[in-house]
Amino acid sequence: MAGVRIALWDLPTRIVHWSLVVLIPFSWWSAENHDLERHRWSGYAILGLLVFRLIWGFVGSSTSRFASFLRGPRAVLAYARGSGDKRLGHNPMGGWSVVAMLALLVAQVGLGLFASDDDGLETGPLNHLVSYATAETLTELHELLFNVLAALIALHVATVLFYLFVRRDNLIAPMLGGSKQLDAEPAARPTMARPLRALAVAAVAFAIMAWISKGAPLAW
Amino acid sequence: MRTRLIIGSVAAGLASVAMAQVPSVAEQVKARQAGMKSVGAAFKGLRDEMSGTPDAAAVKRHAAVLAGHSSKVGGWFGASAASAPGVTTAALPAIWTRNADFRKAASAFDVEARKTLALANAGDMAGVGGQLRALGGTCKGCHDDFKAKDD
Numbered sequence: 001m002a003g004v005r006i007a008l009w010d011l012p013t014r015i016v017h018w019s020l021v022v023l024i025p026f027s028w029w030s031a032e033n034h035d036l037e038r039h040r041w042s043g044y045a046i047l048g049l050l051v052f053r054l055i056w057g058f059v060g061s062s063t064s065r066f067a068s069f070l071r072g073p074r075a076v077l078a079y080a081r082g083s084g085d086k087r088l089g090h091n092p093m094g095g096w097s098v099v100a101m102l103a104l105l106v107a108q109v110g111l112g113l114f115a116s117d118d119d120g121l122e123t124g125p126l127n128h129l130v131s132y133a134t135a136e137t138l139t140e141l142h143e144l145l146f147n148v149l150a151a152l153i154a155l156h157v158a159t160v161l162f163y164l165f166v167r168r169d170n171l172i173a174p175m176l177g178g179s180k181q182l183d184a185e186p187a188a189r190p191t192m193a194r195p196l197r198a199l200a201v202a203a204v205a206f207a208i209m210a211w212i213s214k215g216a217p218l219a220w
Numbered sequence: 221m222r223t224r225l226i227i228g229s230v231a232a233g234l235a236s237v238a239m240a241q242v243p244s245v246a247e248q249v250k251a252r253q254a255g256m257k258s259v260g261a262a263f264k265g266l267r268d269e270m271s272g273t274p275d276a277a278a279v280k281r282h283a284a285v286l287a288g289h290s291s292k293v294g295g296w297f298g299a300s301a302a303s304a305p306g307v308t309t310a311a312l313p314a315i316w317t318r319n320a321d322f323r324k325a326a327s328a329f330d331v332e333a334r335k336t337l338a339l340a341n342a343g344d345m346a347g348v349g350g351q352l353r354a355l356g357g358t359c360k361g362c363h364d365d366f367k368a369k370d371d
């Protein structure tokens with residue numbers, strides 16, 4: 001097959017993506033089974049991944065940056081009508097759906113940090129910062145919001161399947177392997193960030209996650 | 221005169237019956253849920269104090285609230301306070317079918333709550349901190365068997 005193979009998604013972005021695919025259902029499952037210990041650990045892992053992804057959205061490879069895939073309403077409308085540019089990476093609608101999912105995930109994890117079960121024995125690490133009544137409300141929101149998150153994820157998966165079967169465009173393989181086969185050399189190839197930079201961002205994300213999991217103390 | 225007296229006493233009797241009427245199931249359920257919420261808030265208060273430098277006065281206050289409720293928990297679940305149509309309660313039927321076990325769980329809570337209060341009154345903050353696990357264990361011990369999980 002002629003054409004070129006280009007690097008599309010960097011390794012850190014793929015690791016974040018597939019880890020979330022595993023951890024979000026696990027978080028749901030552990031909560032339903034009242035295994036709050038595992039639920040907390042899974043939540044911390046998601047928190048660390050989220051912090052990483054948010055920073056990576058500013059300093060990562062070109063296809064992972066928010067600035068590269070968040071487009072104005074005109075670009076989104078043009079894309080919805082079937083015209084518009086065919087850039088590499090997230091399309092103008094997909095970009096917003098990614099940010100919506102990340103934002104909901106931030107809210108979901110954020111609420112979980114303050115949540116408490118009825119016994120008050122199992123709590124998120126920031127529960128001590130809010131009153132009993134506030135924690136009760138935040139816990140209810142935490143349970144409700146998951147349904148919205150799940151709906152958005154379902155939409156996301158449905159769209160990917162639509163591209164696979166109707167548009168005959170396999171988006172899954174590049175998210176797994178990182179590269180995409182193109183018919184011709186694109187106008188510009190995505191620029192990939194250096195692995196060392198990913199390690200530095202991962203260290204920062206881990207530190208922030210660890211600090212929050214300790215209850216965000218202001219002094220050690 | 222005589223009839224008046226009779227009517228009067230019958231009326232007074234009826235009134236007193238109305239006054240002393242047992243609260244409805246819904247009222248009892250609401251009252252005990254409010255009681256449990258206050259137990260939950262006091263327990264959270266203790267935990268929060270222990271997560272930083274405890275304020276001895278606040279610890280005493282929360283411990284007193286807990287010990288004030290702990291002796292009453294058994295009474296919150298009398299036979300007349302089982303469920304009724306339209307009343308949402310997380311109380312499981314096991315409370316009444318295995319009532320001896322339920323009362324045991326309630327008195328375990330009472331014992332630990334009193335211990336906590338004694339430590340708090342003695343100003344033994346480290347002791348209160350160490351006591352929280354035992355105290356919390358009695359909440360969980362009862363909830364696991366007698367309270368429905370909320371889903």
Ligand code: HEM
Binds near residue numbers: 024027043109110142
């Ligand atoms: C994206 C990550 C998360 C997801 C998808 C998630 C999902 C859920 C769901 C679906 C429930 C409701 C379970 C039910 O209906 O009984 C729940 C409850 C809860 N979650 Fe999370 N959660 C996440 C993160 C966290 C975090 C970071 C914490 C704190 C460390 C946390 C703490 C809790 C607590 C304390 C409850 C209450 C459980 C109960 O009342 O039985 N969650 N979570």
